[in-house]
Amino acid sequence: TKQKLWGGRFTGKTDPLMHAFNQSLKYDQRMHDADIRGSIAYAKALTKVGILTAEEEVEMVKGLEIVGKEWADGVFVPQEDDEDIHTANERRLGELIGSLSGKLHTGRSRNDQVATDMRLWLLDQLQDIEQGLRGLLSVLVERADKEVDYLLPGYTHLQRGQPIRWAHFLLSHASSFKCDLERLHQLKPRISVLPLGSGPLAGNPFLVDREFLRKELGFDSIAENSMWGVGDRDFIVEFMMWASLTMTHISRLAEDLIIYSTAEFGFVSLSDAYSTGSSIMPQKKNPDSLELLRGKSGRIFGNMAGFVMTLKGLPSTYNKDLQEDKEPLFDSVDNISASLKIAEGVIATLDVHSDKMRNALTVDVLATDLAEYLVRKGMPFRETHHISGRAVALAESRGSQLNDLTIEDFKKLNPLFEADVADVFNFDTSVERRDAIGGTSRRMVQRQVSILRDFLKN
Numbered sequence: 001t002k003q004k005l006w007g008g009r010f011t012g013k014t015d016p017l018m019h020a021f022n023q024s025l026k027y028d029q030r031m032h033d034a035d036i037r038g039s040i041a042y043a044k045a046l047t048k049v050g051i052l053t054a055e056e057e058v059e060m061v062k063g064l065e066i067v068g069k070e071w072a073d074g075v076f077v078p079q080e081d082d083e084d085i086h087t088a089n090e091r092r093l094g095e096l097i098g099s100l101s102g103k104l105h106t107g108r109s110r111n112d113q114v115a116t117d118m119r120l121w122l123l124d125q126l127q128d129i130e131q132g133l134r135g136l137l138s139v140l141v142e143r144a145d146k147e148v149d150y151l152l153p154g155y156t157h158l159q160r161g162q163p164i165r166w167a168h169f170l171l172s173h174a175s176s177f178k179c180d181l182e183r184l185h186q187l188k189p190r191i192s193v194l195p196l197g198s199g200p201l202a203g204n205p206f207l208v209d210r211e212f213l214r215k216e217l218g219f220d221s222i223a224e225n226s227m228w229g230v231g232d233r234d235f236i237v238e239f240m241m242w243a244s245l246t247m248t249h250i251s252r253l254a255e256d257l258i259i260y261s262t263a264e265f266g267f268v269s270l271s272d273a274y275s276t277g278s279s280i281m282p283q284k285k286n287p288d289s290l291e292l293l294r295g296k297s298g299r300i301f302g303n304m305a306g307f308v309m310t311l312k313g314l315p316s317t318y319n320k321d322l323q324e325d326k327e328p329l330f331d332s333v334d335n336i337s338a339s340l341k342i343a344e345g346v347i348a349t350l351d352v353h354s355d356k357m358r359n360a361l362t363v364d365v366l367a368t369d370l371a372e373y374l375v376r377k378g379m380p381f382r383e384t385h386h387i388s389g390r391a392v393a394l395a396e397s398r399g400s401q402l403n404d405l406t407i408e409d410f411k412k413l414n415p416l417f418e419a420d421v422a423d424v425f426n427f428d429t430s431v432e433r434r435d436a437i438g439g440t441s442r443r444m445v446q447r448q449v450s451i452l453r454d455f456l457k458n
């Protein structure tokens with residue numbers, strides 16, 4: 001009868017439910033390539049310390065490459081007793097090269113092996129995720145550049161506040177994604193640490209050259225403590241925290257656009273490619289893409305929070321609880337990577353209704369400008385705020401707009417008002433006055449565009 005990899009000291013059989021409960025191959029087979037790469041590097045390191053001869057190394061590497069190719073071609077046949085990707089690959093290697101395969105695991109443990117595989121796998125995924133984030137960021141920047149002339153109300157508390165450029169709104173979201181890209185670069189060195197050569201926990205007794213392993217596998221650095229090397233999963237937590245925060249930004253952008261796409265606002269329409277219909281109400285075009293982006297942010301946060309709960313009470317080094325790192329990480333990677341691409345597509349194909357935006361600009365959003373008019377005549381802002389507020393109230397009491405007040409009305413409110421108060425009631429002048437760094441003037445919006453374009457060049 002077949003022996004489990006660890007079966008030597010066992011006489012009893014594994015309970016069938018326990019067997020299934022323990023088995024991670026269904027999901028960790030995604031790391032087949034990382035696992036093979038790690039094993040090939042380790043085989044070479046074993047040769048360097050005399051555990052394998054040069055001929056044995058060649059045979060073993062050849063065997064590992066065949067196993068890797070079987071996975072890649074989709075013809076690898078898992079066996080009932082394959083517990084995880086590591087045991088599956090070793091079992092298959094044994095079928096291909098015989099008892100020589102038994103030398104591969106010398107000084108190695110699945111503990112340093114799995115930690116190495118996870119880090120390698122995640123490093124691979126980062127490239128795709130970074131591309132997705134760059135795509136989203138650049139579509140926001142290019143739209144902002146093209147649509148710099150569109151004005152709309154900027155909101156606080158979802159109440160109309162001040163006129164802004166549509167481009168300024170887009171770039172406010174781009175500013176968050178820029179920070180996300182910076183953070184992604186900053187967390188990479190903490191993922192790119194080599195655990196292989198840590199053994200099960202105490203280190204490698206055959207003195208494998210870990211600097212050689214580091215170079216072979218392309219890691220930035222080496223785990224300097226073997227217990228930490230096998231037990232650390234902070235790199236997974238940190239990535240999932242990053243994904244949660246990035247998804248929070250995607251979710252807030254989605255929420256803005258959901259609101260702006262209602263008939264009540266009408267500022268944007270989603271392209272058909274990113275909308276769906278109602279099974280009963282024929283007129284409906286629902287922003288499902290945006291709602292899913294908003295919804296997935298909760299799920300990605302949940303993956304992170306759940307895994308931190310798994311980690312928090314664990315004793316040092318490896319505990320099987322750590323096998324629970326995989327599904328949340330894989331799910332977060334899949335969903336953030338899809339979300340970035342969907343968000344990019346939604347923004348790239350969005351129909352923008354600049355006329356609706358402009359029509360939403362009511363004169364009351366210039367009340368701050370009215371107060372600032374008096375500031376420019378020398379009055380303290382707190383007083384001007386009050387006077388402008390009374391002008392708003394007066395117009396409201398007549399059922400009219402601020403700019404319907406006559407010069408006599410204004411003079412009654414304060415003698416500093418002169419005929420040039422009429423110039424205040426111009427949305428374009430209002431945005432152009434916000435010309436300090438970070439403002440919504442054309443010059444400052446273009447400055448943001450060029451800063452972000454330069455950022456994306458690196």
Ligand code: ARG
Pocket residue numbers: 024028084110111114318320322323324
């Ligand atoms: N499948 C396991 C995991 O993902 C591999 C490590 C198993 N190590 C052990 N000592 N049982 O965590």
